[in-house]
Amino acid sequence: MAPVTDRRERQREALLEAAERTIAAKGLDGLKARELAREIGCAVGAIYNLVADLDELILRVGSRTLARLDRALQEAEARPLPGSSDPAVEQLVAVALAYCRFARANLPLWRTLFEHRMAEGSTVPEWALSEQMTLFRHIALPLASLMPQAGSADVALFTRTMFSAVHGVLALGLDEKLVAVPVAELERQIETLVRLICTGLLAGEATRARR
Amino acid sequence: MAPVTDRRERQREALLEAAERTIAAKGLDGLKARELAREIGCAVGAIYNLVADLDELILRVGSRTLARLDRALQEAEARPLPGSSDPAVEQLVAVALAYCRFARANLPLWRTLFEHRMAEGSTVPEWALSEQMTLFRHIALPLASLMPQAGSADVALFTRTMFSAVHGVLALGLDEKLVAVPVAELERQIETLVRLICTGLLAGEATRARR
């Protein structure tokens, strides 16, 4: 086979892993072209043969993070807590808490998913969007059972809303921007939030049904 | 009085306004020391007599933005929609929608409030924290009436949660990161979210009261 292409692929992999390690250790701002080159043993310029620019590299790291997140959520979904109420509610709570734990355990990598802004003009690649949709199914499926009379478009919209709400609580809670919140309390708040929304949904259904 | 100190103050003000204009027009990344200097008519170095570094400048701009946001929320709070349900619920909805509209009308300045990370090591100044607390009262007051049997610490915690949830929906919705959402739909989603949480709170109260 072509040993050069092979080598390139192996170097690209090494670059990806070096980038992932660096971000995990020092955050997105700690990612420098020269340091990456030193780490994988090549000249700075060579990086731009493996990758168009650092943005592409960051996007690829994000893709890996998203894949790991997907596995974490899948596990949570498969192992629903023996809850007292609707199993769909318990599943949503389990997924939300799994998201919370993943974010905390992978803080800089997780932040990179959202902090990173595309360079002016260029757009988010299509595969990144499809990865998002994959993630959302962990929420959309149980949610649909809590919104029996809603159309699939409404479920999709509210899936996004629900994710964003939980994400917001997590993102601001893990910042030091606002006053710090202990992690245990953060998980409790997220669980409370999810349960409240579910209660609201069920009550709303009941209300509408009663009419 | 000392005309030199006066002049300094006037220049500092000019710097602030130039920075605000620039961020509003070109985003936080468009803020450059050299351009600011040109705009207020001084040498680059002079900026560092008016301000410790660009971080301080950004923080000061943020303070102004926060003050305007406070006024916007105050207006919304004072003019509660003639709602069909609990007036506290209507007030929360009104504040959330006002927040939504402010964010949209001041997009880059609003983003700056959250995008900006403090330089490693330095901490958020105390006055910035107290400004946050001021904002939260718009949520905490109506919320307290929906959580009659909760302690003030619980109300404070959930105030933060509620703000973060709405903020999350807005922040992710105004990004192009996830698939774009039309603004009208975004407002509807936020209103739905707030109402659902309120319904959940009231239903929970009822549940607990019934026990």
Next chain:
DNA sequence: GCAGAATTATGAACGTTGTTCAAAGGAGGT
């Protein structure tokens, strides 16, 4: 095997950053 073509690696160089600093300038007091 090997010469010529094509591709890839190299690191100095470029253009931008934020920030600093020696030198020049100007205000206030005696």
Next chain:
DNA sequence: ACCTCCTTTGAACAACGTTCATAATTCTGC
């Protein structure tokens, strides 16, 4: 007028992502 102190200046610095002429390497056709 002079000295002192503070301010202003813009060249200089360090660090950054990215590029590019040049050198090294690999591939290709014989």
